[in-house]
Amino acid sequence: MMIIRSSDQVPRTTLLKRFPVPRNLGVGPESRIGRGKTWPALAGAVRVKAFEIYRYDPDSDDNPRLDTFEVDLDDCGPMVLDALIWIKNKVDPTLTFRRSCREGICGSCAMTMDGTNWLACTRFISDMAAPATVYPLANMRIIKDLVPDLTHVFAQYAMIEPWLQTRTPEPERERPQSPEERSRLDGYYECILCFCCTSGCPSHWWNGDRFLGPAALLQAYRWLADSRDEATGERLDILEDPFRLYRCHTILNCTRTCPKGLNPGKAIAEIKKMVLERRT
């Protein structure tokens, strides 16, 4: 398992579970995580797995905490999202998280599980460490428990103007696209805006106020690559900036983590090439 071929491969061997940095490195006082409650297994449970879950209650004055839940695997579905739903139904109804489709297409349930970002509905419990750790999407302001505030990353998405822009007069019928032109959007149009990539990007951790991050940049390329779009120059003007685009240092955590198997790192490289090509 030295070579990862597809982003859904869960690492089996571990040298370091986390970077050897102090737990509270650069962490503001409001973000320090305390030890929480342990919710023991219900009577009669045979196959039990412990889940350490990040909790934050905005209606209290308490800091975030890490609760431990013992989940009865014989009473629960196979996915991490099933475990969260089981906890909410059977143990603590206040546990809060986003979910909708439970089949990896809405992007709601993105979170940091065992230290990497993925969708809770498509991550098998059997692939999780013991104890399993579940945090909200990394590096986000937290509204409650596992629910991050995505206002900022959606504002960054809006900045790339994610809609078709044309200058030529409106045609009688639709703007046609050949199958070959359409295929240039493959690998980009499938993005579900879960923000797993942006949340896992170290450059976005340190410069997220100005660096657009991989999700918004992959979307930017999706419109640059669209044969019907006529705003290429304006789009590149928005992106050509030392921070918005060029804070990407090709770390490629984004490509490693995308739960749809997309390649934001490659999309960003294509944008950098387009910027360069129009200069020469």
Place this chain on the structure above:
Amino acid sequence: MMPTSPAKRPRPLSPNIQIYRPQLTSVLSIANRISGVVLSLGAVVLVIWLLAAAAGPEAYAVVQGALASWLGQVVLFGCTFAFFLHLCGGIRHLVWDMGYGYELSLIYASGWAVVAGSVALTVLAWIASLLLGD
């Protein structure tokens, strides 16, 4: 984002580097930066060595002595490794900048090649210098 009521304290930031798993991608990236910094410091050592050589045999002997010491050799070995790690990592970056090598399997294959290549080149360089040297 700030909360709607200014009296309320800010929302907590979920942990990032404190919990995110080290992966070949991020580890080699930080290694490239650290080796770049080590090389910049190594360049200072190189300048000192050249200045000493220019200043005359006595100064040169002092610097040579320091570099030949146990600690000096460890520093030189570290600089050699940093050089090859940064060289191999730099070539990997340049290939990426040309738009190649972004498939996940290639990212990992080239990453391990950088690790293996820089270890091998460091060992070879030291064997060569020990054989050719005094």
